[in-house]
Amino acid sequence: xxxxxxxxxxxxxxxxxxxxxxxxxxxxxxxxxxxxxxxxxxxxxxxxxxxxxxxxxxxxxxxxxxxxxxxxxxxxxxxxxxxxxxxxxxxxxxxxxxxxxxxxxxxxxxxxxxxxxxxxxxxxxxxxxxxxxxxxxxxxxxxxxxxxxxxxxxxxxxxxxxxxxxxxxxxxxxxxxxxxxxxxxxxxxxxxxxxxxxxxxxxxxxxxxxxxxxxxxxxxxxxxxxxxxxxxxxxxxxxxxxxxxxxxxxxxxxxxxxxxxxxxxxxxxxxxxxxxxxxxxxxxxxxxxxxxxxxxxxxxxxxxxxxxxxxxxxxxxxxxxxxxxxxxxxxxxxxxxxxxxxxxxxxxxxxxxxxxxxxxxxxxxxxxxxxxxxxxxxxxxxxxxxxxxxxxxxxxxxxxxxxxxxxxxxxxxxxxxxxxxxxxxxxxxxxxxxxxxxxxxxxxxxxxxxxxxxxxxxxxxxxxxxxxxxxxxxxxxxxxxxxxxxxxxxxxxxxxxxxxxxxxxxxxxxxxxxxxxxxxxxxxxxxxxxxxxxxxxxxxxxxxxxxxxxxxxxxxxxxxxxxxxxxxxxxxxxxxxxxxxxxxxxxxxxxxxxxxxxxxxxxxxxxxxxxxxxxxxxxxxxxxxxxxxxxxxxxxxxxxxxxxxxxxxxxxxxxxxxxxxxxxxxxxxxxxxxxxxxxxxxxxxxxxxxxxxxxxxxx
Numbered sequence: 001x002x003x004x005x006x007x008x009x010x011x012x013x014x015x016x017x018x019x020x021x022x023x024x025x026x027x028x029x030x031x032x033x034x035x036x037x038x039x040x041x042x043x044x045x046x047x048x049x050x051x052x053x054x055x056x057x058x059x060x061x062x063x064x065x066x067x068x069x070x071x072x073x074x075x076x077x078x079x080x081x082x083x084x085x086x087x088x089x090x091x092x093x094x095x096x097x098x099x100x101x102x103x104x105x106x107x108x109x110x111x112x113x114x115x116x117x118x119x120x121x122x123x124x125x126x127x128x129x130x131x132x133x134x135x136x137x138x139x140x141x142x143x144x145x146x147x148x149x150x151x152x153x154x155x156x157x158x159x160x161x162x163x164x165x166x167x168x169x170x171x172x173x174x175x176x177x178x179x180x181x182x183x184x185x186x187x188x189x190x191x192x193x194x195x196x197x198x199x200x201x202x203x204x205x206x207x208x209x210x211x212x213x214x215x216x217x218x219x220x221x222x223x224x225x226x227x228x229x230x231x232x233x234x235x236x237x238x239x240x241x242x243x244x245x246x247x248x249x250x251x252x253x254x255x256x257x258x259x260x261x262x263x264x265x266x267x268x269x270x271x272x273x274x275x276x277x278x279x280x281x282x283x284x285x286x287x288x289x290x291x292x293x294x295x296x297x298x299x300x301x302x303x304x305x306x307x308x309x310x311x312x313x314x315x316x317x318x319x320x321x322x323x324x325x326x327x328x329x330x331x332x333x334x335x336x337x338x339x340x341x342x343x344x345x346x347x348x349x350x351x352x353x354x355x356x357x358x359x360x361x362x363x364x365x366x367x368x369x370x371x372x373x374x375x376x377x378x379x380x381x382x383x384x385x386x387x388x389x390x391x392x393x394x395x396x397x398x399x400x401x402x403x404x405x406x407x408x409x410x411x412x413x414x415x416x417x418x419x420x421x422x423x424x425x426x427x428x429x430x431x432x433x434x435x436x437x438x439x440x441x442x443x444x445x446x447x448x449x450x451x452x453x454x455x456x457x458x459x460x461x462x463x464x465x466x467x468x469x470x471x472x473x474x475x476x477x478x479x480x481x482x483x484x485x486x487x488x489x490x491x492x493x494x495x496x497x498x499x500x501x502x503x504x505x506x507x508x509x510x511x512x513x514x515x516x517x518x519x520x521x522x523x524x525x526x527x528x529x530x531x532x533x534x535x536x537x538x539x540x541x542x543x544x545x546x547x548x549x550x551x552x553x554x555x556x557x558x559x560x561x562x563x564x565x566x567x568x569x570x571x572x573x574x575x576x577x578x579x580x581x582x583x584x585x586x587x588x589x590x591x592x593x594x595x596x597x598x599x600x601x602x603x604x605x606x607x608x609x610x611x612x613x614x615x616x617x618x619x620x621x622x623x624x625x626x627x628x629x630x631x632x633x634x635x636x637x638x639x640x641x642x643x644x645x646x647x648x649x650x651x652x653x654x655x656x657x658x659x660x661x662x663x664x665x666x667x668x669x670x671x672x673x674x675x676x677x678x679x680x681x682x683x684x685x686x687x688x689x690x691x692x693x694x695x696x697x698x699x
């Protein structure tokens with residue numbers, strides 16, 4: 001009608017013009033020309049999917065002519081990027097925060113096509129129910145909304161029959177694949193195959209870059225798979241497995257997971273199990289821990305449903321899974337898996353499996369602060385390894401026993417175990433074991449304030465670990481070098497070591513190392529007077545340590561946090577943290593940690609004027625530090641007693657404490673403790689009127 005308002009308020013939208021016949025297209029063209037002659041401002045919008053338009057389709061004639069005559073504009077709409085997907089999902093689901101991994105999964109699943117994203121969002125809203133937060137969203141996207149399914153099915157039905165087998169074969173291979181694998185798996189001649197690929201690329205079902213091919217949308221692949229008959233699917237999986245083994249014969253590790261999946265699909269469980277194990281080992285070696293866990297879980301699932309798979313191999317998978325969970329700090333899960341492995345190994349009388357599981361359980365008990373139980377496991381394991389004549393296993397057990405002895409403050413005993421282990425590892429030319437025990441011996445020397453010897457051990461270990469490419473070992477060694485630098489007052493050097501360690505620990509996904517390094521960074525920040533930053537480090541580390549169940553690390557972090565809060569004048573909160581640390585340290589049998597908590601509680605009591613209680617705390621801490629041979633901490637505690645005596649007016653007693661502290665600090669090159677001693681001695685000399693001596697000490 002010509003009764004259209006002259007104001008530019010009207011728009012005419014025609015969607016999905018790729019499905020329109022020539023008559024409809026010509027009517028649309030007529031309207032755009034006719035209304036334009038009326039002089040009224042009406043916006044005509046036409047949409048079509050280029051992937052579904054043949055070159056001869058009339059819609060292409062109209063758009064080209066309209067653009068060339070200046071009466072219209074062609075706008076190519078790009079797929080949504082992740083930020084746009086997040087906004088759209090947030091609007092549909094009515095929640096503000098959409099987790100990044102979920103947005104990435106939706107992007108991969110839909111290719112960023114607005115229709116697919118919208119329908120997927122609506123589908124989630126209908127199936128999941130009211131979503132209160134991003135945490136309630138599913139971990140995987142396994143279903144396709146009917147509206148999306150219908151749209152894709154219509155597209156796939158237009159694919160020429162001769163191309164369908166190639167499309168189906170590609171879907172079986174995966175979302176992404178190489179031309180070489182497709183060619184090796186295909187029964188078609190190369191020329192026919194290339195023409196089929198060209199067709200699928202032209203229709204925007206596949207994309208091609210060099211020799212790599214990829215489905216435009218994950219949902220297109222999924223819908224293609226649903227349409228493949230079972231007999232064809234099994235044949236495709238078999239041919240694809242053969243093709244991968246042929247094309248990638250020299251790099252099977254990298255493709256083991258894909259091979260495992262194909263063999264699982266055709267019911268060859270034994271072969272699939274071995275490839276899943278191979279994939280898990282490869283992922284673990286490259287620090288892809290999440291992938292490694294997934295591969296091992298698939299292997300475990302296969303073995304648990306198929307009793308024909310070797311039980312000792314299943315026990316090994318349980319052990320490997322336990323090790324990975326332990327690496328991530330999930331000690332309870334790790335313990336349960338190693339217990340299952342131990343039970344299974346005992347059922348089948350596998351002495352090697354029993355010995356390994358016992359030693360692994362000893363290590364877990366150590367991390368959880370159950371040192372007596374850990375010792376029992378390790379001693380039983382050691383006996384089995386010696387009976388078997390397994391020198392490597394024997395050395396590993398000796399290292400574990402050294403850890404446990406050191407954790408109980410028995411440093412000389414710990415050193416003996418480490419030295420025995422080191423001798424065996426050197427005898428059998430095991431460089432990793434050698435590096436590990438050099439580092440352990442360095443820790444013993446550090447505990448005894450023998451910093452030069454400790455540093456020598458660490459540097460020898462670090463050299464070997466870097467040559468071996470052992471990133472976890474390198475991170476631990478850097479952390480230990482940071483402790484020495486910190487003890488010597490070289491705080492910037494310490495921070496550099498810690499930050500290198502933290503970067504590696506985060507890269508390899510070792511949450512235990514991350515938390516402990518954050519705690520050490522908190523210690524350095526505190527010593528530099530950056531108390532707020534120190535508190536942030538400690539709180540971040542404490543959160544992780546509690547999540548992973550590392551009680552020893554938790555006790556240390558609580559102690560550091562309490563110390564910082566005390567320096568900030570928040571005495572009651574500091575006392576709460578320190579008492580929690582003391583209680584936990586006593587519960588898990590860590591004498592050094594107990595002494596640290598007592599030492600810091602002594603400072604809190606002194607600052608609050610509770611001198612009698614403070615003295616008792618310092619004296620108790622001093623006894624423990626002397627008993628375990630920690631001379632640096634002995635000097636620090638003597639300083640605390642000296643300052644306390646000075647505050648109480650006992651100047652002679654203060655001088656005795658501070659002089660003894662200075663002598664120890666000088667002997668072990670503990671500059672921080674020596675500085676505190678000199679300050680205290682300067683104050684004492686000034687109190688006694690010996691001003692020249694006071695000036696020298698303070699200078």
